[in-house]
Amino acid sequence: xxxxxxxxxxxxxxxxxxxxxxxxxxxxxxxxxxxxxxxxxxxxxxxxxxxxxxxxxxxxxxxxxxxxxxxxxxxxxxxxxxxxxxxxxxxxxxxxxxxxxxxxxxxxxxxxxxxxxxxxxxxxxxxxxxxxxxxxxxxxxxxxxx
Numbered sequence: 282x283x284x285x286x287x288x289x290x291x292x293x294x295x296x297x298x299x300x301x302x303x304x305x306x307x308x309x310x311x312x313x314x315x316x317x318x319x320x321x322x323x324x325x326x327x328x329x330x331x332x333x334x335x336x337x338x339x340x341x342x343x344x345x346x347x348x349x350x351x352x353x354x355x356x357x358x359x360x361x362x363x364x365x366x367x368x369x370x371x372x373x374x375x376x377x378x379x380x381x382x383x384x385x386x387x388x389x390x391x392x393x394x395x396x397x398x399x400x401x402x403x404x405x406x407x408x409x410x411x412x413x414x415x416x417x418x419x420x421x422x423x424x425x426x427x
Contacts, residue, residue, distance in 0.1 A: 305340035307361035309389050311420040315345045319398055321409030333415070334422035343368060343382070345394070345415050350378075362386045376402035380411060390417035 313335055318328040335344045343354035343366040352370035368380040382396035392415040400407045
């Protein structure tokens with residue numbers, strides 16, 4: 282019992298230290314144009330594009346989530362130029378999508394992303410690749426962006 286308590290305390294301490302050490306991405310805040318594409322099990326690639334509004338508080342969170350995809354993200358690690366995040370999305374009529382995304386900020390106005398996606402659908406589980414790019418388009422967010 283004592284060992285189990287010590288293990289849980291060590292795990293909680295590691296989690297708190299990891300969360301406290303997340304560095305914000307060194308990118309501009311404001312409006313970003315995001316283009317994402319995915320290829321699942323050899324199916325034709327699917328692409329989507331949207332505008333994302335990045336605020337200062339978003340720089341330690343996954344900043345480029347599709348506002349229509351109903352996603353939650355957990356940032357695993359983050360520096361000023363890279364971020365690793367796990368996400369779960371439940372877009373309408375698509376089942377559940379699980380993501381592992383790696384973002385790399387080439388500079389303050391350009392971000393590339395790559396990762397893996399697992400789709401849990403009524404027809405079974407499918408795996409694929411996900412990639413994207415985001416480009417800063419201005420300091421002011423449009424009224425229609427998140």
